Structures are given as structure tokens and as C-alpha cells.
Amino acid sequence: MYSVKPKSPLAIAILSILSTTGVYAATESVERVAPEAEKMEVIVVNADFSNISLDKMPSSVTVIDAQQLEDEGAQHFEDVLNSIANFNWSGGSSRPKYFQIRGVGEQEQYQGAPNSSVGFIVDDIDLSGLGMVSSMYDMQQVEVLRGPQGTQYGANALAGLIYLKSNDPTDTFEHGVQVSLGDDSLQTFSGFTSGPIVDSGKLLYRVSVEQHSQDGFRDNTYLGRDDTNQRDEFTARAKLRWYATDDLQADLTLLHANFDNGYDAWTLDNNGFDTLTDKPGVDNQKTTGVGLKLSYTGAQYFELTSLTSFAQTDHQHAYDGDWANPDYWAGKQCDAYDDDWNVIGKEPCVYDYIWDKKGDRQTVSQEFRLSSNQAGRIFNQSTDWLVGVYAMNLTEDNDLYSEYNSWPDEVLQSEYEATNYAIFGQIDSHLGSDYLLSVGLRFERRNSEYSDSNNDNFSPSENMWGGHIALSKAINDDHNTYIKVARGYKAGGFNMTLPAELADKKEFTTEILYNYELGLKSSWLDGYVDTNIALFYMDRKDQQVAASLQDPDNPQRFVLFTENAGSSNNYGLEVDGNWYPTQNLQVYGSVGWLETEYGKYLYSDKYGNTVDLTGRELAHSPNFTYSVGMTYLADSGWFANINTSGKSEFYYSDSNDSKSEAYNIVNARVGYETQTWSAYLWGRNLFDEKYGVRGFYFGNEPDLDWADKQYIRYGDPRQLGITFDYKFM
Template sequence: MTPISHRSPDSLRQLKRLPLALLLAGSAGASLAQADTTSTATPASQADADTHLQTVTVTTRRREESAQDVPTPITVVTGQTLEAQRIYRIQDIQQLAPSLNVAYMHARQSSISIRGLGNNPASDGLEGSVGLYIDNVYLGRPGMAVFDLMDIDQLDVLRGPQGTLFGKNTTAGVLNITTRAPTFTPERTIETSVGEDGYFQTKGTISGPITDELAGRLSAYRTRSDGDIDNEHDSRKFDGGSRDGFRGQLLFKPNEDFSLRWIGDYNEEDSSAGTRTLFNTGPVVNGVNLYESRAAAAGATLVDGSDRKVNLDNDQHVTVHQGGTSVEANWKLPSDYTLTSISAYRFWDFTPRNDDGLNVATTYNAGVSVQDKQWSQEFRLASPSGGAFDYVLGAYYYGNDLDNKSFAYYGPQADVWNGTAAGALSNVTSIGKGHIDTNSFALFAQGTWHLTPKLDFTAGLRGTYEEKSAWVNRNAPLGGAAVTGAAAAQRNGRAGAYDSGDLNQYSASPSGLLSLNYHFTDNVLGYATLSHGEKSGGVNLAVGSAPTAGADSLLVGGERANDAELGLKSTLWDRRLQLNANLFWTQVNGYQTNAYDAANRVSYLTNAGSVRSRGLELDSTLIPIRGLTLNINGTYNDVRYLSYKDAPCPPEVSERPGAPTSCDLSGHQVVGASKWVTNANAEYKWNLANGLEPYVTGSYSFRTHAVGTVEDSSYAQLPSYAVVNLSTGLRGNLGQGQWDTSIWLKNAFDKTYYTTLWNAPNGGYEGLLGSPRTLGVTARYDF
């Protein structure tokens, strides 16, 4: 089988005293708020916004500054851009930012990589190489960001090691998400979208003053869809479901020298996300395709996955419950020092129900459920800026407690599908559990010497100590027939009782930064940076081959990255053109990656020797005429294993008689990393009479071929693809608010493409299809 795809000061003061409850309380309150809520942009300032690029403020060096003054490769995506481009899922951010890739199946099996580094899905016992933050709180799992991107202020993508100030495991980069804060001027938004395949999304936000010193904000959403994958077995649809969530905030600001922001959020998902379709059945070895022959022997009927079809006789389902709370306090101290404290707690519960991919009972249900809790505390002291030297120093603690449960409920055709002796696995139940505790402590400091009015030198250092304790066990198998001999040995190897005992890891790791940057003019900055980042190791929380390879095989070593950057940031043509470019060279030793154990049919973490990532990044924004904004960004990235001698073999090798137990993948391209990536986005808006503003938007996202799975099989190669999204709409004023209606078309040319591939049993491969062409409408009212 081939691959298958204007108001007065008095009125302002009166408004600020309105309780937030009144803003929520029906038409009388709404009318009053509308009467006093207008755009704060004057005609002159609006005209400037239509013809000149605006300054974007970031806090990536833990103080507010223009993104163009930060000597780091960074892409900033504003909340307005997300809304205009209809981007509300984390896996779609890669269509806006260069060098970013999100490998997504569902909340657990997802990963974020930058420059090809960090593809580690389903890593319960290991944090990712890309640091993921929301409102200055580190998220220990990529799945903690799998919710609708609601009420977002901006997203910052920082590329390269950022370990000095973003210290928890950032050897590849940082995705920093900032939500909109409570306001002392009332804001309210309601938005509804309807599209094909039963897509329906509604979300709303209300923000405003409760007292003169206290403001609040509440945002909520609900999204559902029927799904876009058809099931041949019983006409069900998959890859749909529902997601719901809310975020509440309070901002206490008694004076200009102190602020306290509390955030609490909750999100849940009930869906069939992660439904994989058949991509390829693998090689033919000695005239036999193992996947197809065993499927036929078990009585299964295969369907072409590129037709957006599956043939499942059981459920494909995930539930996610997650949330958390954080408190951030900022004090302005004497002499303009700023002290910051951030305290946070989060939880994440994930439960799957996975079919075996066939329409016969080889496995009724299999998967891994996870219960994860984390807590963190950070203190930072920032010196005043404007002198010859400024600095930030601080301390950080992160704790984590995670439990998982691995389960497999084998059916009567299990032995046929698995190629085991009769009775070895059929009708057997196997349950295992894993646990890991993590405690991480860090001290950090970063300072900038302003050597001349134009030349700055920055140095940073962070020291981290981390300890992890874990255990893995598996119960004795239940059910099945009494067996002896080969069948008993195979049952014991795949489902037998096991106890790893206590597993411990202790690590002390440094991260550092040296950077020179020079302002050639007020609008042109050049920089050169050397940085070193480290992240600790982890533990495989599934038994896998540990009974034969030993408990030490469950341990994964640390990862160390050295990076060099040479870049230029410029704002040209009277603030109409922003052009940023940089060269990078990164080498990672002890690179952590996922591999697949074909014998035990389990994915596992391992250290893949050394990896080199080198290339060029470009990020540009242009306003050539009034109302037209163009953004073009892209990456050339050559990322390869410099040394990976004990890699898993692809099935075209491993299925042959006398096949080696490992293969040498040195020189091969790293999994999931396209060499060329280009994103182009455009928006054009113009003014009509009566305050009406039509607009059109378009986006084009292209990426070249990528290796689909770590063993680099010729049967698991992701083809290049391009996706085009279009929309058109009209805005206008109503009362003291603004309405906005639009028609949008995602994947306008209905491109069938796979975003991620996964190993399947018997040498086959399954994949995650990108969304098909989807037509929809959105109506929004801001008041």
C-alpha cells in the first residue's frame, strides 16, 4: 500500500467606580457602559497605525523593552494577529513563526520543537527541550497548553537556548504566552463562529473596575465539532469533540509602586482528538508485507487513510481536565528597583481510550493515563535601567508529582496481530504504573554593561540543581488461557510482572550567555551571542524492555546545547519595514529523542548522541501602502545527527533475517525537521462611508519534506506541503461598540497532508492528517 494524507475625566472616574457585577447585570448596565466606551485611538493615531509599524513591547529579559532592542532571535505574534488569522490552537502557531514545529496528536502525545530540536512527545518522565510559559509560569508538559488560545495579548517565540532567565529546560528555545490583564476601563467582547463538520465556537470576555484599586477580568469559551474522519465500520466520525474553559483574574493596584495579579483557569476536553489514519503498511520483505498479512489473518479490512477514513470497531477517545492558579506581585522599591514574586500551582489529568486501528478485536483498549501536579515559586530583582549597568537576578523553585497508568486489554485476535504463540496475549489484561517526583532549584543573574552609547555587553549565568525519584512497576497479567513454553515466555516478556525498585537522578547544571550588540543607527541593531543551555535527564515511565535490559535502561541522560548567533534587527523606510535576520549554529550533546521498540511495541526515550542544527532565519513585516500589512518569515535549517550509532532500525532492515539489533543514523536528518519553511501572511483594510471598514486576509504556509519517525524509514517520510487560508470581513460601529463579521476558508485548496507520523505494529505507519478545507463565518462585537 502506498502512502495514504472621548470621554471627560469626570466620566472616567465615575466609570472606574462601577462594580464589575454591574457590568454583567443586564441591559441597563450595558447601556451605561456602552455610552462611555469608545476607541481610545484618535484619528491621527489610527492613521499612523495604518501606515507605520508600531512598537512591540516584550519582557523576554524580565523588563519591558522594544522587541527590536532585544539581541535575541524572537518572533512576536499579537493577539490581534491570532484573531485575524483564526489561529486558536497551539498546533497552528507554526503557520506564523519561523523555525517552530508542533507535533500534535492529542494533549499527551504532543511536543514543541524549535529549529528541529525538541521532538519528544509522550514524555511523562521528561520535560521538553522548549520551555513553555503562560503568564510567566512554566508548564511542565506541552499538553498543558492544549486548550483554545483565548484572550491572548501576545505570543513570543524565542529561538536558541534561553536558560539564563527562562531556566527550566530551554535548550532549544521558549514559547512565551501572555494573556490580556484586567483593565480599569471596561471591555467586553462576544464572538461566535460556525463552520463545516459541525464546528461551533463561542467565546466572551468581560473586564473592568470593581473599585478604584481593583479590576477584574473573566474570559470563557466553548468549542465543538463533529469531526472530519469517517469510520467505515459504523459511520461514526472521529477527530471531533468539545473543549471548554474559563479564566478569571483580579488586578490589585493601590498605587504606581505595587501591583498584584491573580489568575485562575480551568479547561477540559472530551474528544476523539488524535485519531490516526493509515499512512503506509511498510516494506515487503521476502515477498511478504507483514502488516497486511497479519491484518488479513486476523480478519481485518484496511482502508486508505489519505481518504480521511479509518475502520475501527471500538472507541477512540480522550478526556482532559486541567487548570491552575498563579499570583504575581511587583513592588517598585527605592531607587527604582523592582522586586517580583510569582507563585503558581497547576494540575493536568489525561485519560485516553485507544482502538487498535483495526475493525477486529486485537486490542479492546490501550494507552496511558496521567495525573500531573506542579508548583513553582520565582523571585526576581531588577535594577533600574538607564545607567551604565543594569541587571536582573533571582531564585527559582519547581516541584512536580506525576503518576501514570499504562494499560492494554488484549482481544481474541491479539496473538495473530502480534505474531506471538497461541494464547500468549489473547484475552490478557496488562496494567502498569509509574511515578516520578521532581524538585528543581536555581539561582540566576544577567547583567548588561552599556560600554558606549551604542555598544552593549551582556553576560548571564544560571546554576540549577535537580533531583528526580521514580519507580515503574507492572502487575502480573490477568486472563487468558494457561500457557507454557514459548507462549508463556512471550506473555511474560510483554505483560509479565515487573518492579524497577527506586530510581534516582541527581544533576547540577550550568547555563550561560555572552552577547555583544551594537546600534549602527537608532533603527539598526547588530548582535553576536554565545550561549550554553542544559536540561536534566528523565525516566521512562513504561516497562518496555527493562525486564531484559535492566532498570538502568529506564534512565535518560541530560541534554547539553551550545549555540552561536549572529543577527541583525532593523526598522527601515520611515517605520514601514521591519527586517530581521540571523545565522545560527547549535550543537546538542546527549540529545533526547523518542524511539520505538518494535519487539515490545512501545515508544521510549533515549539519548541519541549529538545533533547539529545550523541555518538562517528571516522575519519581515512591511506596510507598503495604507492599510496593507505583509509579513514574510522563513527558515533554512540543516539539522542532523552528528553521532547516533545505536539507533533503532527501520522495518525494511529489522524484518530481514539476521537483522542487526541497532543501526547507525549518523548524518541522517532529525525527525520532524523540514529544511525549508516559509510563512506569508497579509491583511488589507480600507475605509468606506459611515465608518465601515472592509478587510481581506490571507496566509500561506509551506514546509518541505521531513523525516517522519526517528528510525528514518523510507516508508515514513512526510511529503512537503503548503496550506492556504483566506478570509474577508466587514467592521462597523454600533452604539459605542464595534461589530465585525467575516467569512473564512481554512485550507482553501483542500490539501491532504500529514503533520506527524507514528510507528504502528508490524512495520506499518500511521499519521495525523491536517484539517481539510473548512468554510465558516464569525461574528464578533466589542463594546
């Protein structure tokens, strides 16, 4: 994230955009020309109601802007998420889809109704729980808001929010193409075009497309293929901006993404990259979304904003559950039984298992906001106000099929529908002496219905509320501090297809999270250094825990359910910083410290033994996350970026004590930039660190009598490539 004060001319030279609207000679070195000084320190947080600037927002927020995305060569959100303090993800899918902020979030969703703890929004289109379609090409910035966003976003943002904002249409013509090639058969072809449709400048457009493919770093030695874990990802965005009148602006966004990925990521011997499956899985998502934003400023005392969105998603996740093939298992010896299930000797193993879930999700939402303009301020012109209403309808049909040794094991067709209605409001009052008080409140009603082919039927409804109180103080021009209390909520729900012994776990209740936060946002050394620091304490009530139980009599079958643990507490620290030692050099980084623990939580393992996790750390909650990056741009146009990030060890699951190892990843990018073209040589994970992103602990090998064992899915190994970028009018 670049955040330079206008009084820092050295930093201004670092921050400007690579391309310009004019065409220069191809040999001319790049000059990153900054906009006028008064606009420099306007890093707007689009996810906030009032589009407040980052340095004034009373909350812990990380913003990664277009320049950092370009400097690091980020192709997907996966390439930047390690730069975010106290942020983690669960690697049970081909691309990151399930996220944890400050230790709160999901690790997967194999069945059940969608119920996210971390919101995921792309250009005001809600894709919570469907985060894998997140290309970074032509992206304006990535915003991560930590802590409950109860006022703005309600039930889907208990832990926080991820907001992706792509570039808007321009009033002058801009075009560009980009090509990347690399090992693992990587090929990425991208392009954009933007400008006015009519000479009056009242109708503007922007279109960007990207096609990305690679083999996926796995060699299937049984099938003799190196593409069973492949990525085949297409993303297209189109935006129209219409200045209908002097008072009415309409922004239409169209999004289409088709990620047709393989999923062959697990090995029995934990080598991580040589697989044996005979039926490789898939991890597909096809999403089409539409967003319409209307902004009306013609009223005397208020402005009106309307947000309408629609998203249709077809998704499929399938895998070969035995992680091998018939020839492999036939070469192993398993117990042989007589008709009374007495062991009578050994025989070749027979084990074949597949799991396949297809889903069809549709989301429609409408929001209206009235917000005060300058004339509409109340309480002697000291207070801005905002009120709004929100409605959302989500439907999802799922078709689950699994097969064990040619026999259907789990067959389930389900239908789910949820409708949310909310009313919300916020006031921001200037109290004098540079104090600002912000108070927000949201009431939300949720009605839902679920039915499936196993005759489970649920129709829970509930009322929920959240909000915040924040007091900020501008100490001087360079330092702003705040204290904030926020209340978030996550709707309760139900568990389907439970055995009789778990009948008391059919339903679970709403989780409530109180977040207490103290922060300081500062500029030092005449704008050469910027820092954001936040201390937080989180109090979780009726914490929702995702549990699983392997059936000892049918080891291929897992019972998945969510239940409530007792209250728990998380606390920690986040620091983001930028330093500009010279006009050619920028250093940036982040540090997160996190302490988590369960409240009172006991569960029974598959043998009926009671396991007490009270006081244990939460899954996917490393104590430390950190990143450091450095960008150098010579006056001649030579460019270099190196960045490193890492995590301390963390538990993989809420159902066992399997843990990751600490790791550190180093990436680099060097090249040459001109005003019209740029060329780069890059490397990711340069030192080929072998690091786990998801782990399971269970029995999956019949020749070992289904003994529990840790299995790990590893992140991408070293990758080298080249990128060529060209921009023109």
C-alpha cells in the same frame, strides 16, 4: 506581527485595535485608531526578564500580536504555529502538544517522567508538555523564543520557549461576544468583560470564556458516526489587578481549561478520514492553574518581583491500537499454528488492541527577582543587574493499561516527583558607542524520584548550569545587530520496563546545547518595512534521542526508551518581515532554513540488525518553513486577509526513514468591520491540501504477517465558516 515605527502614519492606521471604548452607530465603518505615536514601537517580549522591546532583544524571537491573531481568525495555537519559522509540531494528539524548535523537541510521551525540551507557559503558569489547552481568544500575543533559554527558564527550555500572554484588565469597561459557525459542525461561542471593580480604579478585572466544538473531520464507517474524533473544548480565564499602594501591584490569574476530545485519527489504508475502529480513543486534558505576580517598586535601589504559580492537570490519552474492529479482522486470513508454533494453514484473523494512559500532574513554583532601578545601577550608572531564586516541585502519577485480544498486555502504575532549585543572575552593561553587553548565568539543582508497579525505582539528582553572553550594537536609529552565545541544558533521566537485552539503557545523561547566533533587526523606508534576521549554529552534546523497538514475537508491544547519541550540529536562518505599502495594506511573512544531522548514532532494529543514522537529518526538522500573509482594510470597512504557509519534507521518526511530503496551506478571511460589530466569511486550507502531521513505520496488520508499513495521520482538510463579533460598553 505588527511593528510600525512612529514616524510612519500610514502604518499607524493599519495597526490600531478593532474595538474602541465608545459606542458608535452600527453602520459606521471601522477606523483602527492608533495610540499616541511615542507608544507605537513598544512590542514587549513578556518572557524576557526585563520586558525588553522586540527590536532591542538580542535573540531570535517571533511575536504574533492580537491584531494578527484577529485578522487570521485564529481560534487555537494550532492555527498560527505554521507562521513561525523553523517551528514544527508532532500530530500524535488531538491538538498540538509536542513541539520542535530548530529541530529540537519531543514527538510524543507515551510513558516515563515529563522532561520537555520546549517550554510552554501561559500567563506565567508552566504547562510544559501540556500545550494542547491553548485557545487564542482574548490573547494579547504569542511569543516564541528560539534557542536555549538557560538563564531565564533552565531545564525546560533547551530548544526554546513558547509564551502565551492574554489581555490584561482595563481601567474602562469593555465587553464583547463572538460566535463562529462552520462545516464539520463547528460551533464556537466566546465572550469577555473587563473594567474597574471599584470607582477608585485600584482594582480591575477581566474575564473571558470560550466553548469550542466540532466533529473532527473523521467518519467512522463501522460505528456509523462522524464525531469519534470530535473536539469539545472549554477555556476560561479570569484576571484581577490590584494597585495596593503606589509601590505595590498584584496580578492574580485564574485559568481553567477542559478539553474533552476524541482520538480516532488513524486508518490502515492511509486514506486518512474514514476510520474503522470499534473502540475510538480519547485525548482529554483538564487543567486548573493559578498565578500570582507581585511587583514592588518602593525600594531605593531595586525592584522586587515575586511569581507564584500552581497548576493541576488530569490528562488521558487512549486509542484503538488495531485501528479496526473484530468484523474487519475476521474477514482477513492469518497464519494458523499448531502447538509447536508450526504454520499449518490459514484462519480468520483475531486482533484487538487498546491502549489507555491516565495521568495526574501537579506543579508548584515560586520565583523571586531583585532587579536594579535607575538609582541602583552599578559601575558608574552604566549597568543594570538582576538576581533571583527559583524553586519548582512537579509530581505526576500515571496509570497505563493496554489489552491484547482480551488479555492485559501492559499494566503499569507509576509515581514521579521532581524538585528543582535554581539561582540566577544577569547584568546588562552599556559600554558606550551604543554597545550593550548582556551576561546571564543560572545554576540549577534537580532531585527526582520514580517508582512503579514493575519494581523500577530511580532517584537521580544532578547539578546543571546554563547562561548566555550577548553583545548588541545600535548601528543607527533603524538598525540593531547582535551576536550571542547561549548554553542550555536538559536533565538526564531513566527508562522503565526495559527487557533484559536493553539493560544497559536504563539511564541516559544530561544533554547540553550551545547556540551561537548572529542577528540584525532593522527598519527600512522610513518605517514602512521591518525585518528581523538571525543566523544560528547549534552544537548538541550527548543528544537525547527517543527510540522505539517493536517486539517481533509480540508485534503489538513496543519498547520505548531514550538514549544518548553523539554530538550533533544544527544550523540555519530565520527571517521575519512586515511591509506596509499603503495605509490600507500590510504584507508580512517569515522564512526558516534549517540543516540538522545526527552525531554518531547506531541502533538495533527489531530483527537485531544495526542501523546507522550518523549524519542523517533529525525527525520533524524540515529544511524550509515559510509563511506569507496580506491584510487589506478599506476606508469603508471592508476587510480581507489571505495567508499561506508550508513546509518541505521531513522525517517522521528517529527510528526509521519514513518521511512526509512537502505541503502548502492557504487560508483566507473576508468581511466587514465597524467600531462595534464585525462579520466575516473564512476558509482554512482552501485548496484542501492533504498533508501529513505524524507518521509511523511498523507492522500493524497480522494478515500481512506484521510487515512494516508507513502509516500517516493527516491534518485538517478544507473548512469554511462564518464569524460574528460584537463589542460594547
